[in-house]
Amino acid sequence: MGSITVKGCDDVNVVPDPDDVPKRRRRRLLSVDAILGAALALVDENGRLTMTELATRLGSSASSIYHHLPGRDAILEALRDRLGQDIGPIPVDQPWDAGLATWLRRYRDAFAAHPNLIPMLTGQTITDPAVLASYEQVTGMLLRGGFAEDEVVLWLSVVDNFTLGSALDLAAPDDVWLPSAPAGGASPTPRMDAAVRAAPRGRERADAAFELGLTALVAGMRAHLDAAADNG
Amino acid sequence: MGSITVKGCDDVNVVPDPDDVPKRRRRRLLSVDAILGAALALVDENGRLTMTELATRLGSSASSIYHHLPGRDAILEALRDRLGQDIGPIPVDQPWDAGLATWLRRYRDAFAAHPNLIPMLTGQTITDPAVLASYEQVTGMLLRGGFAEDEVVLWLSVVDNFTLGSALDLAAPDDVWLPSAPAGGASPTPRMDAAVRAAPRGRERADAAFELGLTALVAGMRAHLDAAADNG
Numbered sequence: 255m256g257s258i259t260v261k262g263c264d265d266v267n268v269v270p271d272p273d274d275v276p277k278r279r280r281r282r283l284l285s286v287d288a289i290l291g292a293a294l295a296l297v298d299e300n301g302r303l304t305m306t307e308l309a310t311r312l313g314s315s316a317s318s319i320y321h322h323l324p325g326r327d328a329i330l331e332a333l334r335d336r337l338g339q340d341i342g343p344i345p346v347d348q349p350w351d352a353g354l355a356t357w358l359r360r361y362r363d364a365f366a367a368h369p370n371l372i373p374m375l376t377g378q379t380i381t382d383p384a385v386l387a388s389y390e391q392v393t394g395m396l397l398r399g400g401f402a403e404d405e406v407v408l409w410l411s412v413v414d415n416f417t418l419g420s421a422l423d424l425a426a427p428d429d430v431w432l433p434s435a436p437a438g439g440a441s442p443t444p445r446m447d448a449a450v451r452a453a454p455r456g457r458e459r460a461d462a463a464f465e466l467g468l469t470a471l472v473a474g475m476r477a478h479l480d481a482a483a484d485n486g
Numbered sequence: 487m488g489s490i491t492v493k494g495c496d497d498v499n500v501v502p503d504p505d506d507v508p509k510r511r512r513r514r515l516l517s518v519d520a521i522l523g524a525a526l527a528l529v530d531e532n533g534r535l536t537m538t539e540l541a542t543r544l545g546s547s548a549s550s551i552y553h554h555l556p557g558r559d560a561i562l563e564a565l566r567d568r569l570g571q572d573i574g575p576i577p578v579d580q581p582w583d584a585g586l587a588t589w590l591r592r593y594r595d596a597f598a599a600h601p602n603l604i605p606m607l608t609g610q611t612i613t614d615p616a617v618l619a620s621y622e623q624v625t626g627m628l629l630r631g632g633f634a635e636d637e638v639v640l641w642l643s644v645v646d647n648f649t650l651g652s653a654l655d656l657a658a659p660d661d662v663w664l665p666s667a668p669a670g671g672a673s674p675t676p677r678m679d680a681a682v683r684a685a686p687r688g689r690e691r692a693d694a695a696f697e698l699g700l701t702a703l704v705a706g707m708r709a710h711l712d713a714a715a716d717n718g
Contacts, residue, residue: 300533300534301532301533301534301602301605301606302532302533302534369605369608369609370533370605372605372654373533373601373602373604373605373654373657374533376601376654376655376657376658377601377657377658377659378659379659379661379662379663379664380662380663380664381664383674386663386664386674386675386678387674387675389663389675389678390674390675390676390677390678393675393677393678393681394677397677397681403680403681403684404681404684404685405685405698406681406684406685407662407663407681407682407684407685407691407695408685408691408694408695408698409695409698410681411655411662411691411692411695411699412695412696412698412699412702414651414655415648415651415652415654415655415695415696415699416647416648416651416699416703417651418651418654419646419647419648419649419650419651419652419654420647420651422604422605422608422647422650422651423608423643423646423647425605425608425609426608426609427609427610427611429611430611430612430639430643431611431612431618431621431639432611432612432613432618442615442618442619442622443618443619443621443622443625444622445622445625445626445629446618446621446622446625448635449625449635449636449638449639449642450639452635452636452638452639453636453637453638453639453640459639459640459643460643462640463639463640463641463643463644463647464644464647466637466640466641466644466710467643467644467647467648467703469706469710470644470703470706470707470709470710471648471699471702471703471706472706473705473706473709473710474701474702474703474704474705474706474709475702477702477705477706477709478698478701478702478705
């Protein structure tokens with residue numbers, strides 16, 4: 255399970271009697287934490303985020319939300335920032351292959367609990383300074399590993415894509431492929447059935463696939479480096 | 487752009503005067519094609535699919551929809567089937583590596599136009615017979631290539647994850663990372679800035695990353711096969 259650290263929004267609706275509370279105190283009840291908690295809950299539950307639904311959920315108004323975060327894009331970037339905090343610092347002291355693997359394992363874990371958030375975040379430009387700083391450090395790790403400057407962004411895209419796809423896979427049901435159970439007849443998919451029976455299920459399958467794919471991808475990246483060195 | 491071949495639903499709302507049309511004719515106005523077209527439009531626009539919203543869009547009732555497709559899961563499986571038709575037949579006559587690459591390129595293209603559909607489809611068990619038959623053929627291709635039966639499902643997961651992540655990436659904005667533009671000061675992300683300037687942008691970046699990652703992944707799979715052969 256992901257560990258994104260935003261507070262729930264349930265308390266926000268328990269607004270004290272306005273006459274009992276000074277104006278400044280009341281406004282502070284709607285915090286960035288509460289907004290992000292409610293936004294993430296809407297994304298998780300509904301697969302979408304609108305300012306209207308967010309305001310309704312918070313028992314507040316869109317303009318009150320704007321006072322803290324200037325719009326939907328800013329809320330999504332703030333959620334990206336929180337996920338980046340869950341991922342933690344880039345292991346810059348490790349060699350590129352070990353460092354990449356450590357980063358990508360944490361990256362998958364952080365996104366896995368929020369599959370609906372993934373298309374929203376891949377759909378907008380990364381502007382959060384802390385997340386950009388993390389990519390700066392991964393860039394440094396890849397450059398020190400010998401990757402060409404003009405290919406670094408492509409490799410970042412490759413590992414992002416593999417990791418986000420793998421995060422979605424963690425939200426998959428225990429059986430990704432329905433085991434064929436024909437009534438008395440031969441299965442139309444006998445090789446697939448045998449492969450499914452021979453493989454782990456559920457979380458175990460997703461974890462084993464991620465590690466197998468990560469190993470293969472890093473091996474392929476190493477082969478690419480070696481080939482470039484031979485040609486240079 | 488994806489080429490999923492479902493008819494639009496605009497015509498469905500133009501229901502002729504009931505007195506002019508026999509009952510059977512009226513029922514057939516709500517077709518599977520119309521339901522799937524409307525469902526895909528809802529997914530694309532809203533990032534979610536509810537039977538209530540689908541009925542509203544079709545100017546129909548949930549029970550009329552159920553007459554054609556028994557519920558939300560069945561609708562999503564039917565959309566999976568249509569995407570499978572767009573992907574086309576598995577190139578079973580090619581060696582595993584070339585066949586896999588051909589399949590995955592078409593697979594990415596088919597899903598790229600519908601990023602919101604991706605978490606919905608990865609979130610439910612694949613039961614569509616035609617899609618299962620495609621996986622049966624890919625399984626055969628991998629087995630003939632020498633992959634162990636108990637690892638086939640893991641490799642299917644790996645290539646699914648990479649390809650779906652790459653399909654999401656096709657929906658990314660032209661600039662994935664905001665180029666730092668500090669006012670007079672030094673950039674906080676100088677190496678990332680240089681890498682972004684040296685890389686292609688937009689569709690060209692996504693395409694180049696997909697091909698680079700596909701080559702690396704296939705090379706890593708080949709290395710895995712070679713290592714298994716050495717150990718066997």
